[in-house]
Amino acid sequence: MVECLELERFVQDNDVESKPVDDISSICKSLDLKGSIDCVCDGSGIAAKDFGGMQSVRALALIRPAGAEDVALIVKAAALSPNLTVAARGNGHSINGQAMADGGLVIDMRSTKENHFKLLTINGSPYIDVSGGALWEDVLKRCVSEFGLAPRSWTDYLNLTVGGTLSNAGISGQTFRYGPQTSNVTELEVVTGKGDIITCSETENSELFFGVLGGLGQFGIITRARILLQPAPDMARWVRVVYADFEDFSRDVEFLVSLPAGESFDYVEGFVLVNSDDLVNGWPQVPMDPTHKFDPTLIPPNTGSVLYCIEVVLNYRKTDPPSTVDEAVSRLLGQLAFVKGLKFEVDVSYAEFLLRVKAQEEVAKANGIWDNPHPWLNLFISKSHIADFDQAVFKKLVKDGVGGPMLVYPMLRNKWDNRTSVVLPEGDIFYIVAFLRSTVYPKGPEVEKLVAKNREIVQVCREKGLDFKLYLPQYQCQEDWKRHFGNQWSRFEERKRVFDPMAILAPGQKIFKRRVSQS
Numbered sequence: 001m002v003e004c005l006e007l008e009r010f011v012q013d014n015d016v017e018s019k020p021v022d023d024i025s026s027i028c029k030s031l032d033l034k035g036s037i038d039c040v041c042d043g044s045g046i047a048a049k050d051f052g053g054m055q056s057v058r059a060l061a062l063i064r065p066a067g068a069e070d071v072a073l074i075v076k077a078a079a080l081s082p083n084l085t086v087a088a089r090g091n092g093h094s095i096n097g098q099a100m101a102d103g104g105l106v107i108d109m110r111s112t113k114e115n116h117f118k119l120l121t122i123n124g125s126p127y128i129d130v131s132g133g134a135l136w137e138d139v140l141k142r143c144v145s146e147f148g149l150a151p152r153s154w155t156d157y158l159n160l161t162v163g164g165t166l167s168n169a170g171i172s173g174q175t176f177r178y179g180p181q182t183s184n185v186t187e188l189e190v191v192t193g194k195g196d197i198i199t200c201s202e203t204e205n206s207e208l209f210f211g212v213l214g215g216l217g218q219f220g221i222i223t224r225a226r227i228l229l230q231p232a233p234d235m236a237r238w239v240r241v242v243y244a245d246f247e248d249f250s251r252d253v254e255f256l257v258s259l260p261a262g263e264s265f266d267y268v269e270g271f272v273l274v275n276s277d278d279l280v281n282g283w284p285q286v287p288m289d290p291t292h293k294f295d296p297t298l299i300p301p302n303t304g305s306v307l308y309c310i311e312v313v314l315n316y317r318k319t320d321p322p323s324t325v326d327e328a329v330s331r332l333l334g335q336l337a338f339v340k341g342l343k344f345e346v347d348v349s350y351a352e353f354l355l356r357v358k359a360q361e362e363v364a365k366a367n368g369i370w371d372n373p374h375p376w377l378n379l380f381i382s383k384s385h386i387a388d389f390d391q392a393v394f395k396k397l398v399k400d401g402v403g404g405p406m407l408v409y410p411m412l413r414n415k416w417d418n419r420t421s422v423v424l425p426e427g428d429i430f431y432i433v434a435f436l437r438s439t440v441y442p443k444g445p446e447v448e449k450l451v452a453k454n455r456e457i458v459q460v461c462r463e464k465g466l467d468f469k470l471y472l473p474q475y476q477c478q479e480d481w482k483r484h485f486g487n488q489w490s491r492f493e494e495r496k497r498v499f500d501p502m503a504i505l506a507p508g509q510k511i512f513k514r515r516v517s518q519s
């Protein structure tokens, strides 16, 4: 169905067969999709927007496919044109226009969200097949309510699509245990840049499988993913403990992620806060319940401008005796050197914990902040340089906060598969650092100033020779991308040559320029 009136008129009035193939109307007419096409010639609508709110480009059309066949038709049609590109759009939660296509075709993958949903048992383990356009929130709700099962590895926020997070990595406080979401899928169905629909896994079309995981949408559009499940716990004991000293914090948080499964928490994260009563950046960030009181007199004298918080969760079943949960939590916390008295805990349902950011989203929407620009910056930093980063960045550049969370927590490299397209710093342990800035301009600084601050952070990392990689990377030119991928660049480039030789896919990442032919 072609919804754009102009497009319809054009198609009716013209002999499509004789039109040049780069004419969008000709292409649309010839597609015969089961889904729908919207002309978005005026630059409005979701094709021109993302969560970052800092980019807006004009796509030619927004397509809502019915499934992989439609996606393949669109890619093949784009290949007939000398310049058309195709961007899969998950839920548009990118920051820098990564899911946009300037003058190209945007595929709204959410139209396929119901496809494929099916429970399977393979070698005694449960898996769920889901669409690449499914939201993780829906995957959670359906898996728990229909089967009492759940995926093992999450993101902090679940209003993201399966295909969108798998194209990056998908990380949260479970990553230290199970690896990123890319380590928890065993099979994908992918539409390549040639328009082929291919099933791939570790053993079948493995180069495509590993390429697409963390592949920034460059090698194919994920239309189905097979995700490993485990029994869903009922409850989460959710605890936060505060540190005055970075060395104590990093030692303890690394200790927690290094304990064997069954002997540690199920979720381990951390964040930095400003040592003040600032509502957004300071002490009020820590308590999770209105009955919790943060007593600043407990903070040791001479503590600096920032504090650190470890956030952990122990999952349990309602049938577990309360004493078992209390004992396990006390045993672990008893080995940590947090500021005595600055410990906060609540018991919430497992789903409530996983959906915790949704509650913040609702507040931010009500305050009108959610739709403001979000100049976010995410970095992976080697454990060997995290103390230097603390000195140069947490204690100096962002000592007054960023108007949103500043996450910092470690992950284990051996939980990541180095055959995927993700690039990481060296060493067995590295940290994710995330500056999740919100803007409240005109009350706060302009967006450009915040973007400049992000650039300054990256620049400081370079000048100090810190071993780091951007997570959810964004660069404007290929030289920077080459530097980002380092010795993995040739593999990345070769995968592009094989799976998307005309560079049709994910133009918003600005890695490759569209080519006219396959050569």
Ligand SMILES: Cc1cc2nc3c(=O)[nH]c(=O)nc-3n(C[C@H](O)[C@H](O)[C@H](O)COP(=O)(O)OP(=O)(O)OC[C@H]3O[C@@H](n4cnc5c(N)ncnc54)[C@H](O)[C@@H]3O)c2cc1C
Residues within 6 Å of the ligand: 050, 051, 087, 088, 089, 090, 091, 092, 093, 094, 095, 098, 099, 100, 109, 132, 133, 154, 155, 156, 157, 159, 160, 161, 162, 163, 164, 165, 167, 168, 169, 170, 171, 172, 216, 217, 218, 220, 221, 222, 223, 472, 506, 508, 509
């Ligand atoms: C509030 C918020 C919280 C977040 N929390 C976390 C977190 O805890 N952990 C984490 O890892 N990330 C987190 N992110 C980042 C998020 O994972 C990425 O921005 C992700 O790309 C967004 O998913 P999306 O479905 O909106 O993808 P989009 O932004 O729509 O797309 C991202 C990229 O993937 C490509 N793409 C989309 N769908 C597909 C597909 N099916 N096949 C192939 N390529 C595709 C797009 O072309 C684009 O290049 C968060 C983002 C926000 C806004």
